[in-house]
Amino acid sequence: MFIGEYQHTLDTKGRIIVPSKFREELGDEFVITKGLDNCLFVYPQNEWKVLEDKLKTLPLTNKDARAFVRFFFSGACESTLDKQGRVLIPANLREHSKIDKDAVVIGVSTRLEIWSKEEWEGYIDEDNLSYDSIAEKMAELGI
DSSP states (O other): OEEEEEEEEOOTTSEEEOOHHHHHHHOSEEEEEEOGGGOEEEEEHHHHHHHHHHHHTSOTTOHHHHHHHHHHHHTOEEEEOOTTSEEEOOHHHHHHHTOSSEEEEEEEETEEEEEEHHHHHHHHOTTTOOHHHHHHHHHHTTO
């Protein structure tokens, strides 16, 4: 399970260090794709396969389903870590997530998320994210 928050900086080639705590579970090959909320999602191969199988069941006749599948798969790329534990984030994904230099890598159970530091700070700003409101909605879902 991925948990925690780590701050890192992209190098001049667009690479970021994946926290050592996450490397083993991430595996030798993994998938990076466009995430929601202007971040990137990083999936170990086994979790990517679970998501892929779920997305395959969406009806091709549904316009929103087609758009969602296109969004996820068009931005996806298979990646590996170099010997220093870095991963290259392709230019199109850096642009999507607005990552120029400072980034935050967070563990979110079955995946990692990579955020620009500015986007992450804006997201967790108490004015934008009301934990009380979220807790109430989770209670409605039985959590």
